[in-house]
Amino acid sequence: xxxxxxxxxxxxxxxxxxxVLLMGRRAAGKTSMRSIIFANYIARDTSALSPTIDVESSxxxxxxxxxxxxxxxxxxxxxxxxxxxxxREHIFSNVSVLIFVxxxxxxxxxxxxQYFTAAMTAMQQFSSDARVFCLIHKMDLVPEDSGERLFKxxxxxxNRIALPMKVTCFKTSIWDETLYLAWSSIVYSLIPNVTKLExxxxxxxxxxxxxxxxxxxxxxxxxxxHASTKDHEDxxxxxxxxxxxxxFKLSCTKGVSQFQSMEVRNSQFTAFIDxxxxxxxxxxxxxxxTIQASAININIKAARKFFEMFFQQVPT
Numbered sequence: 001x002x003x004x005x006x007x008x009x010x011x012x013x014x015x016x017x018x019x020v021l022l023m024g025r026r027a028a029g030k031t032s033m034r035s036i037i038f039a040n041y042i043a044r045d046t047s048a049l050s051p052t053i054d055v056e057s058s059x060x061x062x063x064x065x066x067x068x069x070x071x072x073x074x075x076x077x078x079x080x081x082x083x084x085x086x087x088r089e090h091i092f093s094n095v096s097v098l099i100f101v102x103x104x105x106x107x108x109x110x111x112x113x114q115y116f117t118a119a120m121t122a123m124q125q126f127s128s129d130a131r132v133f134c135l136i137h138k139m140d141l142v143p144e145d146s147g148e149r150l151f152k153x154x155x156x157x158x159n160r161i162a163l164p165m166k167v168t169c170f171k172t173s174i175w176d177e178t179l180y181l182a183w184s185s186i187v188y189s190l191i192p193n194v195t196k197l198e199x200x201x202x203x204x205x206x207x208x209x210x211x212x213x214x215x216x217x218x219x220x221x222x223x224x225x226h227a228s229t230k231d232h233e234d235x236x237x238x239x240x241x242x243x244x245x246x247x248f249k250l251s252c253t254k255g256v257s258q259f260q261s262m263e264v265r266n267s268q269f270t271a272f273i274d275x276x277x278x279x280x281x282x283x284x285x286x287x288x289x290t291i292q293a294s295a296i297n298i299n300i301k302a303a304r305k306f307f308e309m310f311f312q313q314v315p316t
Contacts, residue, residue, distance in 0.1 A: 017067045018190050019094050023119055024101030025112055026051060026075035029137045032174055033101070034072055037183050037220050040250055043174040054079050055091070062187065062217060063224070063279050063311045075115075084118055088126075092119075095127035097186060101135045104142055104150065113161070120162050131189050132167045134158050135182055140173040147171070177239035184223040184239065193313075194225060200310060201227040208299050211269065212285040214238055215276070221246045224280065230287075241283065245273065263293065272296050277308045 024030050032046035038060055041049075052074035060068040073083060073091070083091050100119060106112050116134075123130055136151050155169040170182035188194060197215075205213040205227040214226040223238040234240075249259040261274040269287045274297070276282040282303075284296055 016065050016192065017069055018096040019069045020071065020097045020099065020186075020190075021091070021095050022070060022072045022099045022101070023115075024075050024137075025080070025103070025106070025108075025115055026077075028075060028101040028103040028106075029174065030072060030075065030101045033135075033137070033172070033179055033183075034070070036174055036179060037222070038070075040246075040253075042247065042250065046174060051076070054082075061279075063191065065312065066190065066192075068187075068190070080115060084122065088122055092122040092126040095123065095130045096190060098123055098127075098130055098132045099135065099186060100132070101137050102154065104136050104138050104147070113157070116158065117161050120165065124165060128165065130165075132162060132165055133182070133186055134167050134169045135172045136169060137172045139171045139178065140175050177236055177243050180222060180239035180242040181236065183220075184242070187217065187220075187222050188224065191224065197225050197310070198227065200307070201225055204299070204303055205229060208284055208286075208296060209288060209291060210284045210296075211287050212283075214241070214283040214285075216242065216245075216281040216283065218275070218277075218279050218281055221249070221281070272300070274300050276300065276304060277311055279311060280307070 022030050022034060031049050031052050032041075032043075035041040035046055035049060036043060038058075052072050054074050056072045056074075058070050058072070060070055062068060071091070073079070098119065100116055102112055102116075120132070123132070134155075136154055139147055139151070142150065151169070151171050155167075158169060159167050168185070170178065170185070172178045172182050191197065201213050201215060206229070211230045212226065212228045212232070215224045216222065217224055221242045223242060226238065248262075252259045261272070263273075264271040269285055270293070272284045272286075272293070273281060282300060284300065286296065
């Protein structure tokens with residue numbers, strides 16, 4: 001029995017753990033965005049959240065074998081000093097992704113920059129291969145015209161400070177789809193076999209004769225990947241859908257119902273959203289009125305076993 005159990009365990013794909021640091025000064029919005037993405041909060045409820053004390057670590061399972069080890073680092077000055085003076089190697093070693101959040105309306109920008117500079121120095125020392133994302137947050141509080149100028153200036157400054165490492169910057173707000181765009185991009189960067197995944201989605205899209213196929217992570221509804229056969233004007237459509245469907249899922253939960261699948265139809269297209277694997281949902285968009293809904297459902301059902309096996313083979 002024990003020999004058989006050993007064989008089964010040795011054959012199972014090993015867990016692929018990724019350490020993710022979430023940093024920024026106090027009240028920047030780190031815990032609010034984490035709660036919206038991972039804990040099913042809605043934006044208006046985040047005002048009741050308490051500040052993070054020291055470091056809060058949580059394990060978040062993605063796509064079968066991919067686990068995000070998220071370290072939410074409190075931004076109060078006493079904690080920040082401790083990160084660099086007493087916990088430097090512990091905090092900054094073996095990091096896959098650093099997410100640094102800036103409050104766009106901060107009254108002490110110089111101190112924000114000093115914190116980021118110190119973080120980048122530590123990252124270059126202990127995790128120089130990590131990806132770095134900077135979220136310029138609370139952009140809904142800034143007029144659009146001046147906000148774009150401010151963002152571009154901050155982006156240039158952060159990239160200069162981070163050299164030789166590279167920084168990817170996003171404008172974010174908890175009140176619109178920009179938060180989902182940023183976090184979808186972050187998760188996308190952590191998927192090791194994403195090119196093969198995109199190839200398989202392309203094949204699935206062609207088999208279905210679909211306009212577009214979009215893959216979402218089940219718990220967060222973050223966009224993982226997509227395949228298209230037609231051009232679309234709205235470049236933020238995926239993040240908008242993530243936001244809308246997640247709100248609908250929460251409504252279902254409050255009504256003591258469980259979201260499984262849905263079909264939306266109008267004169268121009270039909271959208272099917274259904275469970276694809278134990279960790280993902282798929283959305284199939286069709287504009288051809290001659291293709292029956294039953295055919296799409298059969299294709300989704302037929303693809304489930306393949307994609308389930310695909311995600312179980314994620315390499316470390």
